[in-house]
Amino acid sequence: RAAAVQRLMKVFVTRRIPPEGLAALSRAGDVQQWDSDEPIPQSELLAGVAGKDGLLCLLSDRIDKEVLDAAGPSLKVISTLSVGYDHLAIEEIKKRGIRVGYTPDILTDATAELTVALLLATSRRLPESVEEVKNGGWTTWKPLWMCGYGLSNSTVGIIGLGRIGQAVAHRLKPFGVKKFLYAGRHPKPEAAMELKAEFVPLAKLAEESDFVIVTCSLIPDTQGMCNRDFFCKMKKTSVFINTSRGTVVNQKDLYEALVNGHIAAAGLDVTTPEPLPADNPLLSLKNCVILPHIGSATYATRNAMSVLAANNLLAGLKGESMPSELKL
Ligand code: NDP
Numbered sequence: 206r207a208a209a210v211q212r213l214m215k216v217f218v219t220r221r222i223p224p225e226g227l228a229a230l231s232r233a234g235d236v237q238q239w240d241s242d243e244p245i246p247q248s249e250l251l252a253g254v255a256g257k258d259g260l261l262c263l264l265s266d267r268i269d270k271e272v273l274d275a276a277g278p279s280l281k282v283i284s285t286l287s288v289g290y291d292h293l294a295i296e297e298i299k300k301r302g303i304r305v306g307y308t309p310d311i312l313t314d315a316t317a318e319l320t321v322a323l324l325l326a327t328s329r330r331l332p333e334s335v336e337e338v339k340n341g342g343w344t345t346w347k348p349l350w351m352c353g354y355g356l357s358n359s360t361v362g363i364i365g366l367g368r369i370g371q372a373v374a375h376r377l378k379p380f381g382v383k384k385f386l387y388a389g390r391h392p393k394p395e396a397a398m399e400l401k402a403e404f405v406p407l408a409k410l411a412e413e414s415d416f417v418i419v420t421c422s423l424i425p426d427t428q429g430m431c432n433r434d435f436f437c438k439m440k441k442t443s444v445f446i447n448t449s450r451g452t453v454v455n456q457k458d459l460y461e462a463l464v465n466g467h468i469a470a471a472g473l474d475v476t477t478p479e480p481l482p483a484d485n486p487l488l489s490l491k492n493c494v495i496l497p498h499i500g501s502a503t504y505a506t507r508n509a510m511s512v513l514a515a516n517n518l519l520a521g522l523k524g525e526s527m528p529s530e531l532k533l
Pocket of ligand 1: 288289290309310312313316364365366367368369370388389390391392420421422423424426427448449450474475498499500501
């Protein structure tokens with residue numbers, strides 16, 4: 206009987222995913238997939254979800270009312286291959302009684318590691334330096350050339366001391382950081398204790414940090430939070446890093462701050478939109494390092510994410526408790 210129930214499950218996968226995940230998923234029965242590395246066109250998505258029981262999607266798929274209507278009442282579970290869920294219309298999903306799976310924890314280490322890499326690349330001007338070696342700009346060892354800012358004895362401010370924020374702080378501590386500050390909705394005494402991190406208002410974090418690192422989730426509260434007002438409060442010698450979501454930052458204001466020298470440099474793994482068009486003004490700046498949203502991109506992490514996303518979907522479809530279910 207279990208086999209018969211499984212055969213009835215129809216699943217749609219919106220992209221080519223690591224084979225480990227697809228193999229796990231194929232146990233669900235009828236798997237239909239947009240088998241490409243490129244995003245699914247909206248018309249294909251609407252047609253693909255119709256009548257499905259489960260949907261495995263990515264952060265680049267906007268799962269809104271239109272998509273949910275196209276899926277119809279059969280849709281019971283949405284599993285996203287991400288920890289962020291700002292691309293899902295949560296209220297609409299809740300109304301329809303659909304369960305949601307996501308991939309927290311398993312991507313924390315990879316994303317924290319990338320955040321540290323981006324911070325060092327930005328503060329020590331690595332892309333600019335590599336470019337100078339290639340274009341003949343490296344003429345001799347110069348005492349005042351390609352200087353940047355170091356972590357030793359610095360104050361680091363973390364916006365959103367969640368899973369990734371804490372993992373970043375623990376990795377930065379051995380670099381000799383003097384003080385950690387953090388901002389958020391609530392103080393987190395347990396997480397903060399080992400780091401001796403101080404819970405402060407956002408304005409104080411901006412004023413006192415030598416490095417500001419954004420690792421919060423994108424919610425209405427955090428949308429556009431890093432704006433002109435925020436950058437003006439930062440020190441002229443401070444470095445800004447964002448590995449959360451692009452829209453937490455007002456990019457026009459960030460551009461102004463970088464051009465006018467209100468801040469020293471910025472490193473972004475996430476932008477608005479994604480991909481960032483090649484003619485975006487931020488890309489013309491030497492003091493802005495932009496990566497193509499690769500926070501969780503290690504082979505092992507992406508494999509693990511695909512398996513967890515598959516297992517979330519399967520468990521949800523069977524009515525069992527999911528390995529990682531989002532509390533709606
Ligand atoms: P968590 O839920 O553990 O952490 C999110 C944190 O955001 C919480 O600590 C929360 O604090 C904080 N937060 C909420 N509202 C605010 C606010 N108004 N001001 C400051 N902080 C706030 O999630 P993760 O650490 O696992 O992931 C964080 C985000 O990172 C994801 O939502 C995703 O968008 C992004 N991400 C990016 C990746 C990349 O490739 N670049 C990879 C993985 C994740 P509080 O409890 O006080 O509300």
